[in-house]
Amino acid sequence: MSKIGVFVCHCGTNISSVVDVYKVAEAAAQMPGVSYAAEYKYMCSEPGQQMILDAIKEHGLNRIVIAACSPRMHETTFRKMLKKSKINEYLLEIANIREQDAWVHPPGEEATEKAIDLVRMAVAKVAKNEPLKSSLIPITKKALVVGGGIAGIQAALDIADAGHEVVLLEREPSIGGRMVMLDKTFPTLDCSACISTPKMVDVSAHPNIKLLTYAEVAAVKGYIGNFTVTIRQKAKYVNQDICTGCGICEDKCPKKVTSEFNKGLSDRPAIYKLFPQAVPAKPVIDRETCLMLQNGKCGICAKVCPVEGCIDYEAKDVEYDEDFGAVILATGYKLVDWGGMYDEYGAGRYPDVIDGLTFERLVNASGPTEGHIQRPSDGKEPKTVVIVKCVGSRDPKKGKPYCSRACCMYAAKHAHQILDKIHGARVFIFYIDVRTPGKNYEEFYDQTRKDGAVYVRGRVSRIYSDGEGLVCQGEDTLLNKQVRVKADLVVLETAMEPNEGAGELTGLFGASRDVNGWIQEAHPKLRPVETQVGGVFLAGACQGPKDIPDTVAQASAAAAKVIGLLNQDEMETSPMIAAIDESKCSGCGACEPICPYRAITLETIRSREGRFTNAERVIAKVNAGLCQGCGACTVACRTGAIDLLGFRNAQILTEVDALWQ
Amino acid sequence: MTDQETLQELMDKADVRQYDCYQCGKCSGGCPMADAMDLKPRGVMRCAQVGSLNRILNSNTIWLCTGCYACVDRCPHDVNVPALIEEARYEAARRGIWRRDSEVLNKVFVANLKMFGRNHEMVLAGLYNVLALKPAQDAQSVPHMMSKKLIGIRPHSIKENGELAKLIERAESWDKLASAPQEVKK
Amino acid sequence: MIRYAYFPGCASESTALSTTLANNFVFGRIGIDLVEIKDWNCCGATSAHTLSEPLGLALPARSLAWAEKNLPELDVVTGCASCYARLKLTNYRVRQDESARYMVEKIIEAPYEAKREVYNFLDILSPADVRGRIEEQIVRRFKNLKAACYYGCLNIRPAEVTGAKDRENPQAMDELARLTGAEPVDWGFKTECCGAAHQNDAAFETRPLARRILENARACGADVILTACPMCQLNLEMRQAEYARKRKDEKRGKASFPLLDVVLPPPEKETIPVLSITELLALSMGAGSGRLRLDVHHVPVSGVLSKGFRDENESEVMI
């Protein structure tokens, strides 16, 4: 037998000046199940709360309705209050008679009538409320950071500095990501390697960081605070514990393949470090190209290696499970394959039409040309360079609909570098818009124009060869004239897109991606570093095109979130989640695919079914750690076996019914 | 109908939307005829955006566009400028706005077709050069082509040229035909 | 025997004499039967659709409707890019838009459902089995002949109508040229419009289009330009003397008398021969230059022939 107490708040005069609160209380008193009704000036105040607690004791109330401001305002306040009483904090309903009544209607009958209706709905609902208990789940105090670019490095260091264990996982043989490929960074023009390599070394030296390179995530189980991740460590064929990193093997290796790191501008051996300052500073054998591993003929590296047993051709990939409490995805970006998109730019058949990252290697002091800008076709120093922006960006037909954000700035940087390094060089930058929304960015653009870069407003329409050099044909839209620029080198500032494999990885963690494949943040403004999956965070360009400052800021933000989580020993989960009535569940599985959190699984149970004492049947199970309580499954359930605690079908229906009693 | 409404109708027929164009200039940049156009493809779209139908109708662009479709092919938003140009050209013709040389050629061409059913180079080029007051245009090639009998006065007419002339007349008066009351469109 | 309904196009009867002879030779050799559409009429390019859409669609539809009725099993092929563009577009529009079909049928006073496909020569010469037949028929291969394959804009675009995948650097003609021993050059104007459509009514404005194509072909080292359309072919070839003079004038900074073009043909190094791809194939299949009437070309093709053939089949050389 429910004994409901209804408490109507005046909210000073906020409510009472519009709604006849006395009348509401009187009407409430007549409602079925209500045994006590009262009004008061400020329900949320200390005396107001005390009044409710007293009434509970005095009248033996077992359910409470508070007619006041929005539940989004004080529901938690009143729940906390109920913890001091004998009543379960979920046996509470709030009737929103301020934001959705007193504040939006003129004083009078109608507003009061509405308030009474809202109270009646709340009363009806609360009568069907049931005590709920939030559960506590333990938290594994270790974080996994996937991706060893600058975002992953920064996040790992921040978490480790806060005293938590971190595993930094990178699939390449070295951490560093895109940033170490760059020569200089805008707008300060400081050397990219000089500021990123010390951080890489910090990672390898930090006692709280375990660095896993040449490794991948193979599988993920679990939920916030309790992930179990299967890690696949690819065979390196070089015993990392005893290798001294002397480099003799790399010098002697007879097999040469195109260097991915140098974007095809140079070769590397089959046993290699990604780049000289690689961390860890020890080589791995690329099994796809190693002669020994492919045909069993060679073995030179093992012969020249001064450390006995260091090279091990028999090494195998290893998979193992590790537990984590939180995960940061920092998988970064890659540049689009413009060759496959832009036939009008030569589709990659002109060696002197290169993308921005290739140019970075070309201009990089530690790159294949030692920083001398030499065009790939004949090694000559280019005198006229055309930079084309928005290649693949802002192009919904052939490329990506979005702006890649960093290109305007690095185009300006490239222009600056060319004009700085090549005496008498001419640089033409074809652009649609110049976007410089960042600290000191516009100033940098100004400087580039002062350096002598000529900005041409118009998108290059096509690039062709005239037998001697490349001709970039486009319109100078400000002159309203077609222009042809004969260029020695063309740099295409191409769009960023999600990194290879980021989609599958995101899927493993159950997070979702947007239409362009970037990982979806939980809220674009207010939860920018969280995914929709509890405990899985994101950092850097995996969420969308980003420059280095933004990436680092986001990495630290994600780290702060992880630290906040790992600082707790255990965490409370919301009890308002889906629950399954096993006796009704037919195991049809309709609910399973509809769950955005993959919280529902089908399981086989044994139970007594009629005359069978040990019958096997399939039912759906809800994982309380994963379920977020959206209730989508309840609608899909054909037998009505799934219901949402706190928002049961019966509770909502009774609210509907209450309106027309 | 106001010019605004006419423009919108032309845009709808051409399936081109003003808002799709962000004026990057890739169309004009690659247009082979751009140098000769007083309104380049991007300009046509710009005029459409600001509602300047008259500038489009009075431009030489609508007569010079060769219909090579390089602009649409490269356009990031697939804006079909040639389709809009084509609709604008029909509208200009309806209003009697012609580029002189184009008017002469096209009318001579159709007259030629009505006569023979096929294109008779001597008649076409000859009549055009006379009517367009360009007697010497391409004259340097005539001796060669005549001597090799590539062109000549022998008519190459089709058998049903009378029928074809009627067909052409039906096509030319299609607007009237289509709106005739007894016709029921499918 | 492969058969097609054939739409020859007006140029086939006049300016494209040598190409027509070569077409007959090549298709005869490789066993493709072209059944001429009876009493075909001009497709109307470019004037008809300049004037009105109904006329632009109705003229090609008349010939296509005849083919559909009388040669219902055959797809249509034409050797001219302009005709191809008009026929293909008519086919496409009639299929896509019921009201266009209604209009066309009313005007031509005949049913037309666009049941069959429209192809150009490159389409029908490219399938592997046809290439095999061509290869079988080739008796001599060119030596050191660098060819710039010019496809023409209308053979390729608009993509939604033609279905062409690579619109900037297509390869079909390059592949065919390779069969004859010619080496296709990588150049930038394969599908750039040559302006043939407006060579009468905008002669001054279209001159630069053809000039740019010719100059890029020469700059990229081509000895010959190959075309797949008699209109392109004529337009690229006819005024080369004029362009050569203009080039000279531009260098000297003053104008010379135009009539010189007739009296004093420019030296051969100033010009570049333009052949249709079928002419090249015919030559490689053993046809003599006399039989193909290569003398009708405005620019002498001796440059191509003087490159000679590889000595693999010397006995069959008939030039």
Add this chain to the structure above:
Amino acid sequence: MAIDKTAGTAPGAMIGLSADGTEASAPKILAFCCNWCTYTGADLAGLNRMKYPANVRVVRVPCSGRVNPQFILRAFQKGADGVMVCGCHPGDCHYATGNYFTRRRFMLMRNLLEFNGIDPKRFHARWISGSEAAKFRDTIAEVAAQVSALGPNTRYREER
């Protein structure tokens, strides 16, 4: 003032407005609002003191995807003059995909209502975000006007 029914201090029992079931004929509209978007938007409308017709009653649900078509049918059966389902804009769902299901479901819902003899104009599914207070106000006004024009929903009420 406090009223303790158990203590028998309750004043007259006939104060309720609908005690005899003959309430005034102003249409009553039921709105199922997603807690994260529309409910927040409605609160914001209050915060901004926007005015809209008083005949709407909001039922708070965690997600528009939680709204079972059964709820809507029940409301109409009970005599609701109009029913709205409001959630986050497609793509903005707090729960990733919930509102996509809503959208698909309520396309079908309209047909079902029509089949049942209820004018589909009485049913509206709208996307209103937490920041769109003005849109909430305008939507309520619009739906209220539309539903008023249709007159009371008597389809099932007569048979009650």
